[in-house]
Structure formats: structure tokens, C-alpha cells
Amino acid sequence: xxxxVTLTFESLGVSAPLLQALSKAGLVEPTPIQAQxxxxxxxxxxxxxxxxxxxxxxxxxxxPMIERLMxxxxxxxxxxxxxxxxxxxxxxxxTIEKLGRSRRIFATTIVGGSxxxxxxxxxxxxPDILVATPGRLLxxxxxxxxxxxxLQIVVLDEADRMLDMGFAPQLNQILDAIPxxxxxxLFSATMPSDLGDLxxxxxxxxxxxxxxxxxxxxxxxxxxxxxxxxxxxxxxxLTLLKEKRESVLVFTRTKHRADRLGETLDxxxxxxxxxxxxxxxxxxxxxxxxxxxxxxxxxxATDIAARGLDVANIGHVVNYDLPNVPEDYVHRIGRTARxxxxxxxxxxxTVEDYRSLQAIERLLGxxxxxxxxxxxxxxxxxxxxxxxxxxSRPRYGQMSEGTSAKPRSSNGMSRPRSAEGLHRxxxxxxxNFPPNRPRRSSRPASSSR
Numbered sequence: 001x002x003x004x005v006t007l008t009f010e011s012l013g014v015s016a017p018l019l020q021a022l023s024k025a026g027l028v029e030p031t032p033i034q035a036q037x038x039x040x041x042x043x044x045x046x047x048x049x050x051x052x053x054x055x056x057x058x059x060x061x062x063x064p065m066i067e068r069l070m071x072x073x074x075x076x077x078x079x080x081x082x083x084x085x086x087x088x089x090x091x092x093x094x095t096i097e098k099l100g101r102s103r104r105i106f107a108t109t110i111v112g113g114s115x116x117x118x119x120x121x122x123x124x125x126x127p128d129i130l131v132a133t134p135g136r137l138l139x140x141x142x143x144x145x146x147x148x149x150x151l152q153i154v155v156l157d158e159a160d161r162m163l164d165m166g167f168a169p170q171l172n173q174i175l176d177a178i179p180x181x182x183x184x185x186l187f188s189a190t191m192p193s194d195l196g197d198l199x200x201x202x203x204x205x206x207x208x209x210x211x212x213x214x215x216x217x218x219x220x221x222x223x224x225x226x227x228x229x230x231x232x233x234x235x236x237x238l239t240l241l242k243e244k245r246e247s248v249l250v251f252t253r254t255k256h257r258a259d260r261l262g263e264t265l266d267x268x269x270x271x272x273x274x275x276x277x278x279x280x281x282x283x284x285x286x287x288x289x290x291x292x293x294x295x296x297x298x299x300x301a302t303d304i305a306a307r308g309l310d311v312a313n314i315g316h317v318v319n320y321d322l323p324n325v326p327e328d329y330v331h332r333i334g335r336t337a338r339x340x341x342x343x344x345x346x347x348x349x350t351v352e353d354y355r356s357l358q359a360i361e362r363l364l365g366x367x368x369x370x371x372x373x374x375x376x377x378x379x380x381x382x383x384x385x386x387x388x389x390x391x392s393r394p395r396y397g398q399m400s401e402g403t404s405a406k407p408r409s410s411n412g413m414s415r416p417r418s419a420e421g422l423h424r425x426x427x428x429x430x431x432n433f434p435p436n437r438p439r440r441s442s443r444p445a446s447s448s449r
Contacts, residue, residue, distance in 0.1 A: 009063075012038045015100050018066060025098045031056040036209035038064050041185060046203045049187040051211035051332030052218050053360065056311075057187045058095050060209075063154045066100045068183075069128050075149035078130040082137070083175070084161040084302055084321035086111040086281060087288055089131045092157065096129055110146070112136040113281035116276050120145050134162065134170035141177065148178045156186045156202065161196050165324060168198075175202055189334070190327045211441065217364070218331055220337030222378035224371040225343040225357070227378060233320060234264060240346065241298070243271065246315025247291065250300045251332050261320065262300045275301040306331040322356045327364040346371060351378040 009022055009029055022028075030038065033051035041047050041064035051057055065079050072078060078206070083089040089111050096107040096175025107129035108122035116139070123145060130137070140146040154175075157163070162171060184202050188195065191210075199206070217223065228236050241248065252258045255276040262274035272297040273287035284304075291299040292311045299305065300320075306328055314336045324331050329347075347368065349357050361367050370377070 001225045007035050009038075013210055014038070015067060018099065018117055021099045021102050022063075027056075031060075032211045033057055033209060034063070035213065035322075037185075037187075037207075039063065040207040040209075041065075041183075042067050046066065046183060046206040047185045047187075047209055048203060048206040049185070049189045049209040049211075051187075051189065053331050054213065054218060054310075054337070054428045057157070057189075059099070059155070060299070061187060062092070062099055064094050064154055065129065065155070066103055066105050069105050073353045074128065074150070075126055077127060077130045077146070079153040079155070080106075080137075080148065080151055080178070081131045081155040081157060082162070082171070083131065083157045083351045084133070084167065086113060086133060086157065087275075087284065087304065089133055090285070090311055092131045096131070100367060101127075106132050110136050110140060111281075116140075117365050120381075131194055134167045138170055140171060141174075142415075148353050151178050153185070154178060154182045154202075156184070156198070158188060159186050159198060160188045160190055160192055160327070161331075163194060163198065163430065164328075165334070166392060168308075169245055171198070189331055192327065218334050218337045221333050221345055222343070223333050223347070223368060225347040225349050225368050225374065226371050227375040228232065228348050228350060230317060230350050230352070234261065236348060237261075237318060237320060238265075238268060240318065241265075242317055243246070247294075247311075247313060247316060247392055248298045248316045249291075249305065249314050249335050250298060250318045250320050251306065251323070252300060253317075253324065255302060256302045257321070258302055265298060265300065268299050271296045272298040272300060275299055275305055277302065277304055303332070305330055305335070311335065313341075315343060317343070317345040319345070322347060322349065322353050326356075326359045329360045329363070331390055351380055352377075355379050409415055425449060 009019055009027070011037065011174070012030060014022070023291050030262050032330065033055050037047050037049050037060040049057060049060060051060075061081070069078055081089075081092055081163070083092060089109050094109055094110045096105070100106065106125070106127045108125065108127040108131070110119055110123075110130055110132035112133055112135055114136075119136075121138075121139070127192075138148065141148070156171070162168075181216065184204070184206075186203060186206070187201055196386070200365075213302050223232040226236060233307055237250065250389070252261060258274050258276050265272040275284055275287045275291075285298065288305075289309070290296045301357055303323060311388070318334050321334060323332060333345035336345060357368070
């Protein structure tokens with residue numbers, strides 16, 4: 001009989017000072033993605049990581065980053081972490097503060113919606129790590145307030161989400177402007193085929209840390225669906241909330257619907273907050289911190305809250321609207337049952353969602369069961385009841401659907417609609433402009449995420 005060996009952070013080669021910081025942060029035993037990604041990352045290898053949401057991917061790249069930066073010279077940013085949303089960027093910053101403070105490794109956050117001058121003051125403190133959203137990072141690069149020629153490590157976190165959100169042109173410009181001799185770590189909860197282009201151009205001979213099959217829900221999630229109508233969704237949600245005493249995260253497809261639903265729940269006496277990209281940064285942070293701290297029992301959000309956000313003990317997730325992309329179903333329901341806990345999720349499905357549900361079930365490889373008391377499934381009419389599914393992912397280098405036709409930068413200049421030439425390997429990309437200056441005609445807008 002073979003005895004199982006329990007891995008520890010010490011056995012992965014983590015130094016004693018960082019072990020103390022991990023213990024203080026409550027991280028005692030590495031998760032599978034951490035066990036696979038940390039050793040090669042500490043050796044300086046490129047890593048391509050894929051694991052279910054809520055499995056500790058942030059620590060999987062922060063730990064080796066701190067270890068590698070401890071011995072090097074200071075005075076310039078030596079590591080860059082790119083994230084799709086402001087909320088995820090701030091969360092990564094908090095993790096670095098917890099684990100890096102004892103080793104005197106510091107970071108600053110560069111995101112859209114924050115005061116540019118305050119960010120410049122933060123840069124003057126000479127941080128070791130930059131945590132940024134792509135658009136605002138390029139704004140600073142254009143102004144010359146950020147120089148990336150000393151970078152040693154680059155992390156692309158939630159890379160597939162950045163492609164979904166139309167950040168391919170910005171990513172291409174950033175990758176063109178940073179040193180070729182670097183370590184690159186790419187992490188995602190899913191690994192769709194279009195991510196292969198990004199991986200080929202940004203990684204060199206990567207170690208693959210694949211913990212779970214792409215688009216696999218966490219084991220602890222019990223997810224079901226309710227067949228209903230558009231007009232009955234709100235009443236169904238109110239009925240469902242009467243049975244729930246734990247925190248509930250409700251996803252809608254649009255900002256307007258999130259606002260309207262939040263107002264309805266507030267009038268009904270519920271402690272509710274709303275989170276979406278149309279709100280000011282202070283409002284978004286207050287909503288998230290209030291939900292995390294228990295001030296609000298319910299958070300109504302768009303898919304801005306579907307990726308990477310670490311809110312402990314979310315008891316239930318409700319898909320008031322099904323997501324626009326099938327993979328986002330996995331990310332949404334993964335907000336509960338994090339780190340091997342138990343949670344539940346309910347999706348509201350109308351006849352218009354028939355094709356969308358089919359796409360989700362094809363991705364999962366099985367049907368989603370109906371909740372007790374659900375109506376019978378309604379089928380679309382053969383002559384065109386339900387709309388065609390809009391589930392299509394943009395290839396790397398293309399803008400995602402829903403992006404405005406002529407996105408504008410802060411100075412009114414048009415932003416590129418697609419990435420300039422893709423290159424099969426990182427070493428093949430030409431360098432047609434100075435290392436930290438993207439082409440002036442290609443300046444993108446600041447990230448509003």
C-alpha cells in the first residue's frame with residue numbers, strides 16, 4: 001500500500017522568512033496548482049498554468065516572484081502583473097503586501113479610474129512590482145512615467161478574460177515594449193484554443209501546470225437551473241432569497257439590469273450592493289469591501305465579478321441572466337465553493353436562452369439538472385423562437401463583440417481595432433520602436449475595467 005506524501009511549502013523550496021509570512025496569512029499547505037507552478041517558476045522557467053477558479057492561482061505566481069526578486073537590485077520595477085479588472089489588480093496587490101512585506105518587496109497598482117498623479121507619486125517610491133490593467137499601463141508608458149526595460153518577470157493573469165474583454169491590441173503593444181530576456185507566467189481558469197496564439201508569442205518552452213480539465217466546475221458546487229420567463233425572474237429571485245441566510249452573488253448580463261435589480265432588492269428590504277464597470281472606482285471598492293465584510297448580504301454584479309475575486313464564504317450564486325460566453329458560466333459558479341468548500345448555484349433559463357444553455361452543457365459535457373419545483377423546459381418554435389447563440393470568442397488580435405466601433409483614447413485619438421502582426425514565437429517579433437514607447441498612432445484608451 002502506497003502512502004500519500006503531503007506536500008508543504010517548505011518542500012517546494014520556499015525560504016524560511018516567506019514560510020512565516022505564508023503561515024501568518026493562513027496558507028499552510030499548497031494547493032495543486034501551487035505545487036505544480038511554484039518550483040519551475042522559482043527556477044526561472046516560463047509557466048503556463050490552468051486550474052479551476054478559487055484554487056490559489058494568485059499565490060502560485062506571487063510566491064516565486066517574491067523569492068526571485070529578493071536577491072536582485074532595487075530602484076526600478078522588475079516585475080509586471082497584468083490583470084483584466086481593477087478589482088482583481090487590487091486583490092493581487094493585497095496578496096503581495098501580505099507576503100512581501102517581510103522581505104521588503106513592494107508593489108503599486110496602476111489601473112484606470114484612479115488619479116494619474118497619485119499613481120505617479122506611487123511610482124516615485126520605486127516599487128519592485130507593478131500590478132496593472134493594460135490600458136492605464138500604456139497611458140503611463142506614453143507619458144514616460146513607467147519604464148519597463150528592467151523587467152525580469154511578467155505575469156498575465158486571467159489571460160483568457162483579457163482577450164474576451166478586447167485587450168489583445170494593448171497586450172501586443174506591451175509585449176513588444178518589454179525585454180525579450182524575461183520570465184513569463186500565464187495563468188487562466190480555462191484554456192480555450194484562441195489562447196494558444198498568446199501563449200506561443202509570450203512564452204518560451206513553458207512548463208505546463210494543468211490541474212484540471214478546462215471548463216471544469218469546482219467539485220463542491222451544486223449547480224441547478226430554473227426554467228422561467230423574463231417577466232418572472234425577479235419574483236423567482238425574491239422567493240429564492242427568502243430561503244437564503246448566507247451571502248448571495250447575483251449575476252446580470254448588463255449594467256442597466258444590475259442597477260434596476262439592485263434598486264428592486266433594496267426596496268424589498270435586502271442589504272444589497274451593485275458592482276459593474278459603469279460605476280466609479282470608489283463605488284466599486286465600497287460595494288466589494290462591504291460585501292466581503294458582511295455589510296451587504298447580496299451583491300448584484302456583471303461579469304466584472306466573475307474572475308479571480310477572492311470573497312470568502314459566498315454561499316450561493318445566482319445567474320439571473322446566463323453569461324455571454326459559455327466559459328464564464330464556470331467562472332461565475334466558481335465564486336462559491338472556493339478552496340475545497342461547499343456552495344450552490346442557480347441559473348434562470350428562459351426560452352430565449354435555449355441555445356445558450358446548449359452551449360454551456362456542451363462545454364461541461366453534461367446537462368445541468370433542474371431545481372426542485374422548476375417549470376418544464378420550454379423549447380423554441382421551429383420557425384425561429386430563440387435567437388442564434390452569440391457564443392463566439394475572438395481570436396487573439398481581434399476585438400471582442402460588444403466593443404464600440406471606434407474606441408477612443410483620452411486625447412480623442414482612435415484606438416486600434418486589432419493587434420498589429422502576430423508572431424509565432426516571442427523571438428520573431430520585430431522591434432520597430434523604442435523599447436518603452438508604443439506607436440503614437442496606436443495609443444489605446446485607458447482601461448475602464
